[in-house]
Amino acid sequence: xxxxxxxxxxxxxxxxxxxxxxxxxxxxxxxxxxxxxxxxxxxxxxxxxxxxxxxxxxxxxxxxxxxxxxxxxxxxxxxxxxxxxxxxxxxxxxxxxxxxxxxxxxxxxxxxxxxxxxxxxxxxxxxxxxxxxxxxxxxxxxxxxxxxxxxxxxxxxxx
Amino acid sequence: xxxxxxxxxxxxxxxxxxxxxxxxxxxxxxxxxxxxxxxxxxxxxxxxxxxxxxxxxxxxxxxxxxxxxxxxxxxxxxxxxxxxxxxxxxxxxxxxxxxxxxxxxxxxxxxxxxxxxxxxxxxxxxxxxxxxxxxxxxxxxxxxxxxxxxxxxxxxxxxxxxxxxxxxxxxxxxxxxxxxxxxxxxxxxxxxxxxxxxxxxxxxxxxxxxxxxxxxxxxxxxxxxxxxxxxxxxxxxxxxxxxxxxxxxxxxxxxxxxxxxxxxxxxxxxxxxxxxxxxxxxxxxxxxxxxxx
Ligand SMILES: Cc1cc2nc3c(=O)[nH]c(=O)nc-3n(C[C@H](O)[C@H](O)[C@H](O)COP(=O)(O)OP(=O)(O)OC[C@H]3O[C@@H](n4cnc5c(N)ncnc54)[C@H](O)[C@@H]3O)c2cc1C
Ligand code: FES
Ligand code: FES
Numbered sequence: 001x002x003x004x005x006x007x008x009x010x011x012x013x014x015x016x017x018x019x020x021x022x023x024x025x026x027x028x029x030x031x032x033x034x035x036x037x038x039x040x041x042x043x044x045x046x047x048x049x050x051x052x053x054x055x056x057x058x059x060x061x062x063x064x065x066x067x068x069x070x071x072x073x074x075x076x077x078x079x080x081x082x083x084x085x086x087x088x089x090x091x092x093x094x095x096x097x098x099x100x101x102x103x104x105x106x107x108x109x110x111x112x113x114x115x116x117x118x119x120x121x122x123x124x125x126x127x128x129x130x131x132x133x134x135x136x137x138x139x140x141x142x143x144x145x146x147x148x149x150x151x152x153x154x155x156x157x158x159x
Numbered sequence: 160x161x162x163x164x165x166x167x168x169x170x171x172x173x174x175x176x177x178x179x180x181x182x183x184x185x186x187x188x189x190x191x192x193x194x195x196x197x198x199x200x201x202x203x204x205x206x207x208x209x210x211x212x213x214x215x216x217x218x219x220x221x222x223x224x225x226x227x228x229x230x231x232x233x234x235x236x237x238x239x240x241x242x243x244x245x246x247x248x249x250x251x252x253x254x255x256x257x258x259x260x261x262x263x264x265x266x267x268x269x270x271x272x273x274x275x276x277x278x279x280x281x282x283x284x285x286x287x288x289x290x291x292x293x294x295x296x297x298x299x300x301x302x303x304x305x306x307x308x309x310x311x312x313x314x315x316x317x318x319x320x321x322x323x324x325x326x327x328x329x330x331x332x333x334x335x336x337x338x339x340x341x342x343x344x345x346x347x348x349x350x351x352x353x354x355x356x357x358x359x360x361x362x363x364x365x366x367x368x369x370x371x372x373x374x375x376x377x378x379x380x381x382x383x384x385x386x387x388x389x390x391x392x393x394x395x396x397x398x399x400x401x402x403x404x405x406x407x408x409x410x411x412x413x414x415x416x417x418x419x420x421x422x423x424x425x426x427x428x429x430x431x432x433x434x435x436x437x438x439x440x441x442x443x444x445x446x447x448x449x450x451x452x
Pocket of ligand 1: 188261274282283327
């Protein structure tokens with residue numbers, strides 16, 4: 001079945017006909033062409049597909065697209081300004097080696113953003129907790145934790 | 160993923176009616192962290208998914224201050240419980256359990272009701288609710304009934320729910336003063352891991368802050384369904400709680416458990432973990448009680 005839904009995507013009002021069985025990840029990547037959000041495991045284990053729905057980090061691979069009707073979604077595409085200036089979290093991941101191959105990065109950054117938006121002073125332990133569902137095969141995590149801490153100093157919670 | 164039709168009823172009655180119309184081919188979906196995985200993998204092939212998300216009363220978390228009864232809607236997410244100061248302060252065993260489920264992404268979406276009805280032997284959410292003498296309120300085509308949470312489980316993946324029946328909420332009776340509670344799970348790593356063993360302990364003590372008047376020792380993954388170690392509980396009643404008494408209770412609980420060897424862990428190791436953690440969680444309870452009183 002197809003259902004018309006409307007939602008805010010990175011601040012823009014969107015109206016879309018979605019199939020009931022589409023995941024949010026499918027809608028974003030395959031239908032809307034927003035390929036910043038990654039698919040790793042497809043089963044909630046790796047966090048590569050993390051996006052923010054109504055301020056909460058969720059695995060878009062396990063979230064039905066139809067359920068975002070009436071919500072506000074944030075994806076990695078919404079972070080940088082229109083003039084190309086990176087969001088403090090993005091800049092900080094670049095500066096601190098938080099990105100190597102980059103596959104986990106959109107998910108890591110969206111999880112970090114949800115955390116700092118809610119708790120701008122998150123400590124190392126809270127950062128670890130918030131990122132426990134995001135797997136990285138490259139960095140060994142320490143540079144990622146440092147990136148989030150540095151972004152915090154730069155005001156990473158700001159839009 | 161195999162196509163299905165998504166239905167979004169606004170009341171429990173409407174949801175049950177939908178299920179009645181499509182019975183064989185319909186499944187309820189809460190947060191979907193389990194259902195979506197199963198549909199993707201082809202282990203579940205529903206033609207209709209009936210979502211419980213829009214049923215407002217099912218997402219309510221509320222303590223009646225007059226009666227002391229806590230009511231947890233089945234659709235309350237793990238993250239909502241984890242962030243609630245009331246849960247953190249008054250029901251620490253619930254906090255201990257839900258704050259360690261999966262990842263934050265899973266806890267933001269996964270619900271306590273889905274956790275119970277899924278009925279995996281390792282369900283973290285069941286242990287605290289059993290320790291707190293929780294009662295499940297069920298609603299089906301034949302009306303409402305209730306069951307102690309401890310009696311919900313028949314076998315792995317199997318509960319007493321009849322087809323089409325909905326778990327509406329869990330109620331927790333008022334807690335006695337001088338009660339402490341704690342849960343821990345032991346796995347190979349801290350995050351994102353189903354436990355090898357889960358241990359919940361709840362103790363109520365007399366005014367001397369030592370003598371045990373009520374004990375609950377609840378084990379996960381120690382049997383096909385969550386189980387209470389009733390012999391160990393009985394042993395504790397009337398005893399002055401200290402490390403030695405808790406070591407003995409741990410031994411009794413380990414003997415009562417029905418742990419088995421599995422690919423993820425050996426029985427002897429699981430028994431050892433029960434012994435160690437019953438003691439630790441018991442001491443943890445005592446510390447919590449003595450801190451407040
Ligand atoms: C990566 C990952 C890690 C996980 N880690 C853990 C963990 O550490 N510990 C743990 O215990 N679990 C874990 N889980 C399992 C799962 O997330 C939880 O059990 C969760 O609480 C299920 O809730 P849900 O709302 O998502 O359930 P759903 O998937 O929506 O439903 C689960 C089942 O319950 C039924 N159902 C749901 N709600 C009701 C209701 N109110 N009445 C009747 N039937 C209902 C559904 O039909 C379905 O059969 C994990 C899952 C993933 C994907
Ligand atoms: S792709 Fe969603 S968690 Fe791995
Ligand atoms: S940078 Fe390669 S997976 Fe994290």
